[in-house]
Amino acid sequence: MKAGPKSAVDDSPLPFKPRSKVESEKFEKFAHKFIKTPKGTGAGKPLKPRPWQMEIVRDILDSGARTVGLMLPRGSAKTTLSAAVGVFVMTTWGEAANVVVFAVDERQAGLAFNAARRMVELSEELSSRIQIFKDRMYMPSTDSSFQVMPASAASAEGLDYVLAIVDEAGVVNRDLFEVVQLAQGKRQRSVLVAIGTPGPNLDDQVLLSLREYAADHPEDKSLRFREFSAAGFEHHPVDCKHCWELANPALDDFLHRDALQALQPPKTREATFRRARLCQLASETEGGFLPPGVWESLNTGELIDDGTEVVIALDGSFSEDTTALLLGTVSTEPHFHTLAVWEKPKGDDGWRVPVEEVEDTIRAACKQFQVVEIIADPFRWTRTLQVLQSESLPVVEFPHSPTRLTAATGDVYSAAVAGKLTHSGEPKLAAHVAAAVVTEGDRGMRLAKASRSRQARKIDLAACLVMAHSRATWRATKKPKRRRARSFRR
Ligand SMILES: Nc1ncnc2c1ncn2[C@@H]1O[C@H](COP(=O)(O)OP(=O)(O)OP(=O)(O)O)[C@@H](O)[C@H]1O
Ligand SMILES: [Mg+2]
Structure with a gap:
């Protein structure tokens, strides 16, 4: 007999006495x-x-x-x-x-x-x-x-x-x-x-x-x-059995393989299939800055020797709680290494970027390497740029104008896929590059965070990479023959 609102209800305890307390x-x-x-x-x-x-x-x-x-x-x-x-x-x-x-x-x-x-x-x-x-x-x-x-x-x-x-x-x-x-x-x-x-x-x-x-x-x-999910395997084909099994623990149990087979593209769009059936977030590859595997292939594991001619890029404009410094060697095929990253400690909402520490790190790097340019977006770093310039350090402003960023981003992309840049394998830089996506504008691509949320993964070192690459390659091709006493600002 079906129980219903009007039927008598048994109010005795359920005959269930499990021994486990878990x-x-x-x-x-x-x-x-x-x-x-x-x-x-x-x-x-x-x-x-x-x-x-x-x-x-x-x-x-x-x-x-x-x-x-x-x-x-x-x-x-x-x-x-x-x-x-x-x-x-x-x-x-x-x-x-x-x-x-x-x-x-x-x-x-x-x-x-x-x-x-x-x-x-x-x-x-x-x-x-x-x-x-x-x-x-x-x-x-x-x-x-x-x-x-x-x-x-x-x-x-x-x-x-x-x-x-x-x-x-x-x-x-x-x-x-x-x-x-x-x-x-x-x-x-x-x-x-x-x-x-x-x-x-x-x-x-x-x-x-x-x-x-x-x-x-x-x-x-x-x-x-x-x-x-099969997240991280977006470069595998959509019918990759390994990905199917990875993402679908119920496959061949109560989820039927032939049903999945029948749903494959072109019956459903590939991005939809990947999202719904493999939990792969399609835009992670579609909008991802570099194609999967490219960044890893550029890792030489080498650091930058003292005294090397380098540029330093400074950025923190993508998240108020991160500031990053990246080194790039002056070369038509530059090599990159993270100099420093400051991140807001978890839960510390009162934290501010330690500006003086950032400046001191730059000063120390200028002693260690032959720094030819210190590059930053003047919008956020006016004071720092002024202070460093007053100490005759080679400051270069890199205003984040759409035209400029678009061209520079396109250049890094081309260089990376052609194997014309390398890096030390530093994990934060890899993480920021992996987190960056590109938005396609009228004039080409620009970097963006995967999501606007404040918790979105950071990409500030990727932004440094764009600036550092632009200036490092420019310096390499147009090296000033003889340094005259003049401002480095341009
Ligand atoms: N061990 C089990 N656990 C849960 N469900 C099982 C099990 N064995 C078989 N099934 C059956 O598998 C099916 C699972 O479908 P269900 O609607 O719960 O999945 P779902 O993930 O919510 O699907 P959807 O993504 O469409 O919302 C049900 O018909 C369920 O009865
Ligand atoms: Mg459901």
């Missing part, structure tokens, strides 16, 4: 005992969480993180697994264990709710204890509920939950997400799960912001992020 282990037992796979492969059979699904479950239930971000491709049981965890939490976390599900729209939220509802209906023990309504399930014995919420920020105000599931976090509205996130703190134990496949808008989406934040703040244990 939540994820309890969940595994609970799934075996009470949850049947609601549909698809294995429908009607007890839900057996796979080892990779247990990793996700541990993130949600054991890690202590308040927010858990999970990025998986389409069809990897995101909805089903989160519904199962929701049913577990609702029925085993004691009094007032409220579970809420948000999604982009009612249809999506309905999918998660329906999966949970079917799980309850398919279990005698659960259905006799839980009342099922249109968009809500209620367990009177503990005053716990499982509810689908309309996808609006207003509906999320004042929430009180122990588990919130934001399904489709790749497309969910940011305002809504933030309201759900801010509702935390009322319970000693509560967790927000943002699970999804990357959505089409790569510039602004909740899932990727969490991913970026997690990458930048590994020390922040309140956020846990896990992805199943």
